[in-house]
Amino acid sequence: MSNKEWPLYEVFIRSKQGLSHKHVGSLRAADAQMAIENARDVYTRRSEGISIWVLESKLITASDSHDSDSLFEPADSKVYRHPTFYDVPDGISHM
Numbered sequence: 001m002s003n004k005e006w007p008l009y010e011v012f013i014r015s016k017q018g019l020s021h022k023h024v025g026s027l028r029a030a031d032a033q034m035a036i037e038n039a040r041d042v043y044t045r046r047s048e049g050i051s052i053w054v055l056e057s058k059l060i061t062a063s064d065s066h067d068s069d070s071l072f073e074p075a076d077s078k079v080y081r082h083p084t085f086y087d088v089p090d091g092i093s094h095m
Contacts (some may be wrong), residue, residue, distance in 0.1 A: 007056050009035040013043055014051040021053050029054075 006028040012021035024043045029035035035054040043049070063071055 006030050009054045010057050010060065011039040011043055012053040013049040015048055016050050021051065026057065
């Protein structure tokens with residue numbers, strides 16, 4: 001199997017300080033196990049991560065930017081989902 005035939009994988013790393021995985025890049029590998037090992041070597045050389053996810057790019061489905069108005073508009077019409085008119089009590093600084 002040549003390198004050109006290998007599938008493209010998206011790599012997500014959870015850092016030691018982070019709570020969620022973040023997309024860090026892409027790589028090609030023969031299979032998922034090889035993708036994890038290559039991702040470890042490429043994206044966590046300085047022990048930045050504690051968890052690695054890899055996902056074949058062809059399995060990702062994304063929304064089309066042209067559809068963003070119709071896709072996200074319904075949320076804008078529900079003002080109760082946007083807590084901008086609530087008073088935040090004193091002493092709560094992380095909201």
